[in-house]
Amino acid sequence: AQTVTQSQPEMSVQEAETVTLSCTYDTSESNYYLFWYKQPPSRQMILVIRQEAYKQQNATENRFSVNFQKAAKSFSLKISDSQLGDTAMYFCAFRNQGGKLIFGQGTELSVKP
Amino acid sequence: GAVVSQHPSRVICKSGTSVKIECRSLDFQATTMFWYRQFPKQSLMLMATSNEGSKATYEQGVEKDKFLINHASLTLSTLTVTSAHPEDSSFYICSAGGTTNEKLFFGSGTQLSVL
Numbered sequence: 001a002q003t004v005t006q007s008q009p010e011m012s013v014q015e016a017e018t019v020t021l022s023c024t025y026d027t028s029e030s031n032y033y034l035f036w037y038k039q040p041p042s043r044q045m046i047l048v049i050r051q052e053a054y055k056q057q058n059a060t061e062n063r064f065s066v067n068f069q070k071a072a073k074s075f076s077l078k079i080s081d082s083q084l085g086d087t088a089m090y091f092c093a094f095r096n097q098g099g100k101l102i103f104g105q106g107t108e109l110s111v112k113p
Numbered sequence: 114g115a116v117v118s119q120h121p122s123r124v125i126c127k128s129g130t131s132v133k134i135e136c137r138s139l140d141f142q143a144t145t146m147f148w149y150r151q152f153p154k155q156s157l158m159l160m161a162t163s164n165e166g167s168k169a170t171y172e173q174g175v176e177k178d179k180f181l182i183n184h185a186s187l188t189l190s191t192l193t194v195t196s197a198h199p200e201d202s203s204f205y206i207c208s209a210g211g212t213t214n215e216k217l218f219f220g221s222g223t224q225l226s227v228l
Contacts, residue, residue, distance in 0.1 A: 047216060098147055104156065
């Protein structure tokens with residue numbers, strides 16, 4: 001079975017600091033997509049960043065970047081210069097070749113002033 | 114970016130009644146739509162996958178007779194919770210996308226409360 005594991009239920013970071021959220025996954029597929037989604041208190045799911053498994057280069061989106069280690073099946077999210085608006089639930093997700101999006105348990109991030 | 118509209122955002126119903134939730138892709142054709150359920154402080158649990166013009170595929174443990182899914186067009190999928198009970202109270206979210214290498218876009222969710 002394909003699984004996604006986020007081992008950090010909660011994390012906190014000071015404003016302007018950097019924080020890394022961990023994610024590991026398990027699959028036997030070679031082609032797939034990985035995502036980080038943010039869910040603020042409004043509960044709207046917001047795509048943060050996306051990585052294609054066949055690309056070796058780590059994806060970046062402004063203050064957000066990933067460390068994708070395919071052999072280790074690890075996909076961590078780094079948030080630089082953390083802002084109060086980054087406070088939210090963060091979900092790591094894996095999209096398999098069948099199209100299903102499978103989510104990890106989530107990490108609740110609090111950015112403190 | 115693409116927009117997925119989900120209605121209603123909140124519904125309160127009596128036990129035993131049925132509730133229909135709509136998910137529309139407003140500016141693209143969604144060949145596949147997914148329905149998720151989320152309990153407070155928990156992750157999104159995939160309930161079923163609906164493909165336009167065919168029967169939905171349900172995840173293990175999801176009652177297909179309780180959660181009826183219809184995907185009659187490329188822009189609309191509906192989830193009907195039949196004979197709702199208090200344990201069906203939850204946050205339901207739909208997502209829509211095209212082929213597997215594309216992003217999925219999410220509706221804003223529906224909070225269902227069954228009294």
